[in-house]
Amino acid sequence: xxxxxxxxxxxxxxxxxxxxxxxxxxxxxxxxxxxxxxxxxxxxxxxxxxxxxxxxxxxxxxxxxxxxx
Numbered sequence: 001x002x003x004x005x006x007x008x009x010x011x012x013x014x015x016x017x018x019x020x021x022x023x024x025x026x027x028x029x030x031x032x033x034x035x036x037x038x039x040x041x042x043x044x045x046x047x048x049x050x051x052x053x054x055x056x057x058x059x060x061x062x063x064x065x066x067x068x069x
Contacts, residue, residue, distance in 0.1 A: 009050050016044040020055050027059065036060040 020040040027038055042056030043049050 007052060010053050011050055012048050013053065016055060023055060023057060034061050036062055
């Protein structure tokens with residue numbers, strides 16, 4: 001028997017960009033120059049769009065072998 005999970009989609013929250021900014025700073029401090037770019041992606045990155053309240057982040061690194069992840 002399959003268990004169904006409820007997925008919440010909520011109205012756009014103007015705090016999402018700020019939450020992304022805080023998380024990207026934590027990542028930047030942890031990885032330093034290994035992190036080339038940190039992007040806010042997914043539906044929470046689109047102003048005005050309803051979304052699952054999960055901040056999706058895409059991380060670009062110079063070289064995967066340098067990444068501690």
